Amino acid sequence: MPTSDIIIIGGGIAGISAASALSNAAKVVVLEAEKSIGYHATGRSAAIYIKNYGNATLRALNARSEAPLSVPALPVDAPILTPRGELLIAQPDELDVFEDYFQDSDGLERLSPRQAHDLVPILKTDMFCAAVYEPKAQDIDVDLLLAGYARHARSNGADIITNATVQQMRYDGCFWTIETTNGTYQAKIVINAAGAWGDHIAEIAGVTPLGLRPLRRSAVLMPLPNHLPCENWPLFGSITEQWYAKPMGGKLMISPADEDPVQAQDVFPDDMTLAEGLWRFEQATTAPIARPSHSWAGLRTFLPDRTPAVGFDANSDGFFWLVGQGGYGVQTSPAMSELAADIILGNQPAIDQSHIAALSPHRFSQ
Ligand SMILES: Cc1cc2nc3c(=O)[nH]c(=O)nc-3n(C[C@H](O)[C@H](O)[C@H](O)COP(=O)(O)OP(=O)(O)OC[C@H]3O[C@@H](n4cnc5c(N)ncnc54)[C@H](O)[C@@H]3O)c2cc1C
Known part of the structure; x- marks a missing residue:
């Protein structure tokens, strides 16, 4: 043995x-x-990689992980992190959560709706009143x-x-x-x-x-009309995690930010959950909903x-x-x-x- x-x-x-x-x-x-x-x-x-994501202990782990992800002591032949940025928008009834997000944070910038729109031109500026931008959020390979x-x-x-x-x-x-x-x-x-x-x-x-509680989170990959160039947009979404979107290979990954409790399993997305999340994305943006080219789900498991x-x-x-x-x-x-x-x-x-x-x-x- x-x-x-x-x-x-x-x-x-x-x-x-x-x-x-x-x-x-x-x-x-x-x-x-x-x-x-x-x-x-x-x-x-x-x-x-979002340095300001999670509670104080998670933020300490995020901070401690930044250097080894940026300059890895691992046998890799390309960077693990590449620039992306993260933009979160808030409606008037979400301003408490918005202000809490700045507690013990590092490197966050307050943006006006107009400034947020400059970063992500499909955002409807009349659908939110405040925005926070984390320029150092990065894509992870x-x-x-x-x-x-x-x-x-x-x-x-x-x-x-x-x-x-x-x-x-x-x-x-x-x-x-x-x-x-x-x-x-x-x-x-x-x-x-x-x-x-x-x-x-x-x-x-x-x-x-x-x-442990496995919670399902789903996502779709959706093409944008006229191949709207989105590659340099940050990840963007609602401050209360109602939905978020991120450029991926010329398309947008859109997640309903769902947290449905399920058994541990090889999990698949639920059509109704996806439809509801896409509806929330649609309320906040001018992008028409197109047929997703791909969808998937995974388990985020919490204590x-x-x-x-x-x-x-x-x-x-x-x-x-x-x-x-x-x-x-x-x-x-x-x-x-x-x-x-x-x-x-x-x-x-x-x-x-x-x-x-x-x-x-x-x-x-x-
Ligand atoms: C949609 C989505 C988006 C996410 N986005 C991010 C993000 O942007 N950034 C981030 O940091 N995290 C993100 N996460 C979270 C991240 O993916 C997880 O926290 C992380 O992958 C958990 O890793 P793990 O190794 O614990 O679990 P897993 O990757 O699930 O690995 C556990 C392994 O254990 C194996 N196993 C189970 N039972 C047995 C057994 N009896 N015998 C042998 N092997 C067994 C399984 O086969 C599995 O491979 C996201 C998760 C999801 C679902």
């Missing part, structure tokens, strides 16, 4: 970035159920980032085993033995990076689940306080949580994987102790 120091369950951005961060110091095996890595949430994201982490991990001797659905787990007081559809593996430490399936993995392991869990389980030895990344898992992957590695290897973490406490899975057992 192959024995390693650490087994990571899940070959999404969480598991593969953790493998990369740990592979210098430990023998790591990643077990992924699908035939390729990044098939679920990771492969379906909007691919944007998620495939390149994931491949960079995987290449780095493999070059340090990590094994990434696909078609390996974890089916049974047992702990003998020293080693975890993990039975999969592609062999049996053993390690002292197991990292649960199974995304929407994180609580399912806990149940298999006999560990108390944390209360009840919408903060991820990074750390050893309070009651089960050798069981490490790396879950609940919600809508932030790609952009926070450098900081989250660094923190996971620091805790496991006994190094002093770089982020503030208050954020480490906010991320600890122990907060659910107190």
Whole structure:
């Protein structure tokens, strides 16, 4: 039976970035159920880095991730981040949320409706009264980032085993033995990076689940009339996340910003949800709705306080949580994987102790 120091369950951005961060110091095996890595949430994201997105702990992780995403110490042959910008608009009844967005923020600019319209000429200026612009929001090349982490991990001797659905787990007081559809593996430490399936993995392991909630988020790709050049527009949307849109390959990706609770699964969009989201987009813009060329959905999986869990389980030895990344898992992957590695290897973490406490899975057992 192959024995390693650490087994990571899940070959999404969480598991593969953790493998990369740990592979210098430990023998790591990643077990992924699908035939390729990044098939679920990771492969379906909007691919944007927004420094001011999320609560204080997430913003600390975003800030910590900025440098490694900008100048990656990974084997990649192109930039991971490229300029995009983010523009959020607010109606009069959304001004409370709008003002809250500036709390503890970094690099935000207030724009008038006219200035916002200059950036995105399809916005109807009579449909909003305020706008905020984050010029340093950037597109993330998620495939390149994931491949960079995987290449780095493999070059340090990590094994990434696909078609390996974890089916049974047992702990003998020293080693975890993990039975999969592609062999049996053993390690002292197991990292649960199974995304929407994180609580399912806990149940298999006999560990108390944390209360993960997979929420579906959908998107379409829609052509614009007369090939309206949109490539340099920022991501734009409503401050209360009613909808958002982002240029992608000459078309617009439009999301209803839905958050429908569903079971962990290979998820598909719901037609009615898409139609309602496109209607909200249509109210705010002059762009006519055209037949989408493509639609998809993915799971953003949250814990009840919408903060991820990074750390050893309070009651089960050798069981490490790396879950609940919600809508932030790609952009926070450098900081989250660094923190996971620091805790496991006994190094002093770089982020503030208050954020480490906010991320600890122990907060659910107190
Ligand atoms: C529409 C959408 C837009 C988003 N936009 C952004 C964005 O712009 N920026 C950003 O930072 N984040 C964004 N996110 C969030 C981001 O995609 C997620 O936070 C991130 O991908 C989560 O990564 P993960 O590795 O935890 O999960 P996943 O990528 O889902 O990986 C978990 C893996 O575990 C595997 N697994 C599950 N059960 C088992 C088992 N029994 N055995 C073996 N393997 C198993 C699964 O097959 C899966 O590959 C978005 C998400 C969606 C859906």
